[in-house]
Amino acid sequence: MKNKELFQRAKELMPGGVSSPVRAFKAVGGEPIIVSRAKGSRLWDVEGKEYIDYLMSWGPLILGHAHPRVVAAIEEQAKRGLSYGLTNQYEIELAQLVVSSMPSVEMVRFVSSGTEATMSAIRLARGYTGRKYVVKFEGCYHGHGDSLLVMAGSGVATLGIPGTPGVPEEIAKLTLVVPYNNVEALEEVFNKYGEDIACVIVEPVAGNMGVVLPKPGFLEAIRDITKRYGSLVICDEVITNFRLSKGGAQELFGRDPDITCMGKIIGGGMPLGAYGGRREIMEKVAPEGPIYQAGTLSGNPLSMVAGIATLRELFELNPYDRLEALTIKLISGIRDILSHKGIPHRINHIASMFTVFFTDKEVYDYATAKTSDTDLFGRFFRALLREGILIPPSQFEAWFLSTAHTEEDIALTLEKIDRAVRSL
Numbered sequence: 083m084k085n086k087e088l089f090q091r092a093k094e095l096m097p098g099g100v101s102s103p104v105r106a107f108k109a110v111g112g113e114p115i116i117v118s119r120a121k122g123s124r125l126w127d128v129e130g131k132e133y134i135d136y137l138m139s140w141g142p143l144i145l146g147h148a149h150p151r152v153v154a155a156i157e158e159q160a161k162r163g164l165s166y167g168l169t170n171q172y173e174i175e176l177a178q179l180v181v182s183s184m185p186s187v188e189m190v191r192f193v194s195s196g197t198e199a200t201m202s203a204i205r206l207a208r209g210y211t212g213r214k215y216v217v218k219f220e221g222c223y224h225g226h227g228d229s230l231l232v233m234a235g236s237g238v239a240t241l242g243i244p245g246t247p248g249v250p251e252e253i254a255k256l257t258l259v260v261p262y263n264n265v266e267a268l269e270e271v272f273n274k275y276g277e278d279i280a281c282v283i284v285e286p287v288a289g290n291m292g293v294v295l296p297k298p299g300f301l302e303a304i305r306d307i308t309k310r311y312g313s314l315v316i317c318d319e320v321i322t323n324f325r326l327s328k329g330g331a332q333e334l335f336g337r338d339p340d341i342t343c344m345g346k347i348i349g350g351g352m353p354l355g356a357y358g359g360r361r362e363i364m365e366k367v368a369p370e371g372p373i374y375q376a377g378t379l380s381g382n383p384l385s386m387v388a389g390i391a392t393l394r395e396l397f398e399l400n401p402y403d404r405l406e407a408l409t410i411k412l413i414s415g416i417r418d419i420l421s422h423k424g425i426p427h428r429i430n431h432i433a434s435m436f437t438v439f440f441t442d443k444e445v446y447d448y449a450t451a452k453t454s455d456t457d458l459f460g461r462f463f464r465a466l467l468r469e470g471i472l473i474p475p476s477q478f479e480a481w482f483l484s485t486a487h488t489e490e491d492i493a494l495t496l497e498k499i500d501r502a503v504r505s506l
């Protein structure tokens with residue numbers, strides 16, 4: 083079967099032929115590939131073509147595709163039942179792992195996606211404070227909940243969707259949007275609405291307008307201002323949890339958020355999200371408290387055992403230094419190739435995630451991210467794909483390395499990128 087034929091059929095059956103917008107490759111042009119299987123650092127399409135994968139399912143697969151320990155855990159659990167609808171022992175084990183690695187998280191609630199985690203977290207913040215406004219940063223993506231789709235990153239940025247059709251103005255009005263890394267704008271919003279602001283939600287390192295790092299003092303300022311006004315901080319670590327370090331971004335940046343959202347790596351490739359925080363706040367969640375949130379498949383045992391296996395493997399390996407060294411090797415190679423060809427670029431990087439922006443400007447917020455030449459990115463993406471290198475099909479996303487990527491993979495990748503860039 084061919085990618086093209088299958089995608090034609092997919093388009094007749096599913097909007098855009100996909101289950102999530104950016105998968106249609108609209109922003110980069112060309113036909114999307116249809117995946118048949120993946121293992122380690124490699125992925126194969128239905129035509130049998132092999133790719134070295136830096137998309138890595140958008141972040142969850144820090145151990146690479148189909149890691150044996152994770153697969154074995156899922157296989158064994160499947161025989162014991164796929165879902166119980168009652169508390170299982172693996173939830174307690176994973177909760178223990180989460181609580182012991184994130185000091186700001188004393189209690190945790192499991193859900194089935196990052197979107198559910200952030201939606202539930204802002205409901206909790208609103209219920210806890212009795213206030214209605216939510217502050218978010220332009221270009222940050224917190225899933226597709228109504229309140230959080232305002233000026234969002236990820237697919238919304240990729241497809242250039244301006245407003246949020248389907249989100250009533252009355253709801254959108256309750257979300258106040260501030261440029262990332264802009265403390266003055268944040269102060270202004272608090273001057274005006276402070277007493278009614280339930281929470282500030284932030285990606286401690288932005289990954290959904292491409293990788294954008296917090297400037298020194300930015301996260302501290304969020305903490306200080308919210309404390310002054312009695313608002314909560316929601317740290318959206320759906321990408322960064324267990325990606326930047328065992329304790330996520332908050333460990334590296336020394337912050338103490340009130341609520342933390344988790345997803346991606348925590349489920350090791352299975353659908354899983356979570357939100358957690360201080361006991362006093364989490365005790366407001368039903369049935370302990372009045373703020374309702376529930377899920378038929380929440381705490382799903384397959385997701386739990388995949389998460390446990392992933393975290394245990396990560397904590398035993400402690401691969402963060404090796405991953406970063408490998409990432410830096412790849413990035414410096416890419417820099418050399420692009421400089422040699424005279425292509426203006428900026429590479430923003432932290433740990434094992436990074437973004438290549440085609441701009442000569444420093445990228446520190448959504449406006450500067452948008453100075454990137456997205457047409458050139460599209461040609462770059464397609465040239466890489468032809469060479470067998472899979473990267474995110476959008477300028478405004480992050481490349482990810484996994485523990486399955488080897489020195490040889492990096493060397494081969496650079497050879498292929500070099501050939502691709504020559505062809506531009």
Ligand SMILES: *Cc1c(COP(=O)(O)O)cnc(C)c1O
Nearest residue numbers: 195196197223224225318320321
């Ligand atoms: C991916 C992501 C989400 C949404 O998670 P889903 O599992 O796709 O619903 C939320 N916040 C951030 C920071 C993300 O990267």
